Structures are given as structure tokens and as C-alpha cells.
């Protein structure tokens with residue numbers, strides 16, 4: 645895969661959470677800042693809050709994969725890098741069910757985390773509601789801690805909501821190497837062991853290309869066009885490789 649683990653670097657940050665080793669490659673911070681600059685983060689403090697929200701959210705997501713892998717008796721480790729995060733593990737035995745559960749546990753951990761955050765917001769006396777919205781049909785709203793104007797805490801909660809819910813749902817789309825793409829592959833392989841891999845790759849190419857066009861034309865988002873366009877392209881390249889009997893598609897969980 646084009647997005648495997650990066651080699652060790654001088655700027656790597658190492659720590660452990662719940663016994664699971666975590667490595668943060670310096671490009672993780674670079675990409676988080678660049679993504680923040682494309683949003684509405686005009687003030688430096690807004691940018692710092694955004695980077696914190698990205699760091700916490702991706703860590704929660706990867707820990708969801710890693711802890712689930714460990715519950716199957718496998719040794720996991722987490723890498724945060726320029727393409728987001730990776731949870732890798734040494735599998736002793738793999739079956740489709742466990743791979744689906746591990747893949748779903750990433751977005752699942754994000755949804756649980758944001759439910760906990762909103763429960764804390766609610767418990768601190770600030771109304772939380774689900775109302776009709778634009779980007780998605782419905783969205784979670786809350787009364788600002790800062791009153792009329794959003795303060796830094798409100799910005800943090802808003803960023804966490806956006807990353808964990810919006811990107812959690814995007815991650816479940818059937819596009820490689822997103823978690824949804826991995827889940828789709830397992831399901832296609834279950835129903836058709838011979839053709840399942842090809843079918844799931846074609847689904848990935850078409851969904852990725854469709855979302856790239858939608859992102860470019862409807863949302864006018866260059867980022868979304870490049871993000872899904874690149875995935876559609878790599879899916880197509882994998883399809884070519886797979887048709888020629890190339891290497892398999894195991895590997896770390898994005």
C-alpha cells in the first residue's frame with residue numbers, strides 16, 4: 645500500500661496508552677496544521693485548538709481499533725502520521741468477523757467518545773439538541789459556554805463534534821483504505837469468495853470517483869475532490885494489481 649507506516653524519524657514522539665505503544669510522526673502535526681488552515685481558523689489559538697481536537701480524535705479512533713485487536717489476543721501498536729492514523733497488529737489468526745469488528749471499532753470509538761463529551765456538556769447545564777442542518781441532514785448543537793460568542797471551550801467541542809461525527813461517517817463509506825472499504829471487502833468476500841475482492845474494489849473506485857466529483861462540483865471542496873480522487877485512483881491501481889495476481893491486501897487498519 646502507498647500509505648504504510650513511515651520509517652522512524654528524529655522528530656517521533658513515543659508514549660503508551662493503556663499499554664499500547666503510540667508513535668507520532670512529525671508529518672502528523674504538519675498535515676493537521678495545514679488542514680486547520682483550510683478551515684475557518686483565523687486566530688492562532690483556533691488553530692491550536694483544532695490541532696488538539698484532531699490529535700485526540702484520531703488517537704481515540706485508532707485506540708478503538710487497537711483495543712479491539714488486543715481483545716482478540718493480538719499485539720497492537722498505533723502510528724499517527726501524515727495520512728492520519730494507523731492501528732497495526734500481529735494477527736495470530738484472522739477471520740472475517742473479527743476483521744469487520746476491528747474495522748468498525750475505529751468510528752465506533754469516535755461516536756462513543758463524542759457521546760461522552762456531549763453528556764459532559766449537558767451535565768454542566770448546557771442544552772444539547774439534534775436539529776436539521778446543511779452539511780448532513782441533522783447535526784448536534786449545544787448552548788455555548790461563552791454565551792452568545794463561542795469561547796475556546798466551545799471551539800474545542802465544535803471541532804470534536806465535526807471530526808468524530810462527520811469524519812467518522814466518511815470513514816464508513818465503502819472506499820479503500822477507509823474502514824468502510826475494509827468492511828465492504830469482508831462482506832463481499834463472504835458472499836462471493838472468488839469475485840468479492842474485485843467487486844469491493846470496483847465499488848471503491850465508483851464511490852470514490854463519485855464523491856470526488858460531488859465534492860468538486862457541489863461542495864466546491866478541493867480537499868474532498870483530492871481526498872476521494874486519490875482513493876479512487878489507488879483502488880483502481882489495486883484492481884489492476886489484483887487482476888494480475890499481485891500481492892494480497894492485508895495490512896494495518898487505517
Ligand SMILES: [Zn+2]
Pocket residue numbers: 705709747750751815823897898
Ligand atoms: Zn480506522
